[in-house]
Each structure stands twice: as structure tokens, then as C-alpha cells.
Amino acid sequence: MQWLFDLIDPLRTMGLGWVFLWVLVENTLIFIPAIVGGEALVRVFKQKAVSDAPDPLTRMEIGLSVCTIVINSLVTWVGVILWRADLIQAPYDTGLRVLLDAVVLFLAMDFLMYVFHRVAHHPLLYPIIHSTHHRYENPRPLTLFVLNPFESAGFGALWLVLVTIYPATLVGMMIYLTLNVVFGLVGHIGVEPLPRRYLDIPLIRYISTSTFHAEHHGDKDHNFGFYTLIWDRLFGTISPDYERDFVQANSVRATNG
Secondary structure (H helix, E strand, O other): OOOHHHHHHHHOOOOOHHHHHHHHHHHHHHHHHHHHHHHHHHHHHHHOOOOOOOOOOOOOHHHHHHHHHHHHHHHHHHHHHHOOOOOOOOOOOOOOOHHHHHHHHHHHHHHHHHHHHHOOOOOOHHHHHHHHHHHEEEEEEHHHHOOHHHHHHHHHHHHHHHHHOOOOOHHHHHHHHHHHHHHHHHHHOOOOOOOOOHHHOOOOHHOOHHHHHHHHHHHHOOOOOOOEOOOOOOHOOOOOOOOHHHHHHHHHHHHHH
């Protein structure tokens, strides 16, 4: 992973304006393959729909997506500043420490975002923070990025606080951030790529699916988790129809194919 370290190191001495341009390009390069990959999954698994077809794309969706890219870049930019000030460590370790860090970040962010998500659904905050995302009950890959700026900034703030408190390795962070995009994307493709037997695999069955998040878009009172079902099961907010809907999505394909 030396190439990754060599790529990051110049950010320590680069002018902050150039740093922002660098992270803006980085976030744009994350956005493009995510959307392309998501649309490919929609086409491949179109017979396993877990939501109705989305409405025609609007300028508002495009504008909010661009805004999210900019805010994500600002969050990364602030992270670089904190790193340069040694408030974020990001050591260049490898091996088992990297895997440990990836797991810790994955579970910690899953819990923090679950809490943030439930708070965002409070009647006083919902119109300000989260109602924008719920305008799009039938998601498409782009919906992952269609967020109110306050919500984007809130998720980014959680991440910065966590990595300031927990000195995760750089590679561990990168693994987590990659998983974050993958899970976010899968949750918004509107089709279920996983097979029926997924629900029979111990432990793995507690990992979130496209069906799980699609249900939340149609039912605001359930399924607040992002990566796992752990917190929804623990706090009683999982949809009672989750397993039925997952099986039904797979049954549609079996019937058609």
C-alpha cells in the first residue's frame, strides 16, 4: 500500500486551496463510478425490484447531488487540516491492525449514524434535516447523494469526531470509506442483488440489504440502520415485514426466470 501513502503525503505541505481542489476531484471520482456501478446493478437485477420505478430525474436531485459532493469535499478538507495539526493520526500501519480499525469504524459509524438518523426523524428536526431525502421514496443510485446540506454536514461531522477520538490507520479508514459508499449505493438501487439464502447465513444475515433500506424510504418509522440490522433489532425499530419483503423480491425473479 506504499502507493497510497505516497499519494497522501504531499497534502501535508500543499497549499490549502490546492488541497481543496485535490479532495474535490477525489470526491467527484468517487461519485462517478458509484453512479455508473449502481445503474449497472439496477439493469442486471431489474426483475428483483424492492421499490417502484423512480420518478423522472429532476434538476433538484442533480443540484443536491452536486451540493453533497462539495460538502463531502469540505469535510475531507477539514480532515486534512486536522491531520496536518496532528489531531487526526492516521498512522501508516498495515496487517491485522488495519482489519481491526476497519471493523471498529464500521460498527462505530453504524451506531452513530443510526442515532443521528433517528434524531433526524424527530418532528422538530425532520423538516430541516431529513425531509429532503424522503421526497424520493422510490430511490435510484443518485438518491444516495440527494441530501439536505445539513444532513451531509452532520454525517461528515460524526466521521471527523470519530477519527479524531480513535486513531485509526490510514488503510483502515480507506477500507471503511469504501464500504460506506458500497453500502450507501446498494441501499438506493431499488433492486435486491442478494439471493434468498442470504437470510439463512448466521451473522451475515445481520448485514443490511437493499430491501432493508428501500423499506425505510416507504416506511419512515422503521429501519434506521445503515450497514447492519443490529441497532434496529436491539431497539425494536426493524420492519416486521423485512424478511417477507426480501423473500418476495427473490420470488419475483424466480417466477419470471
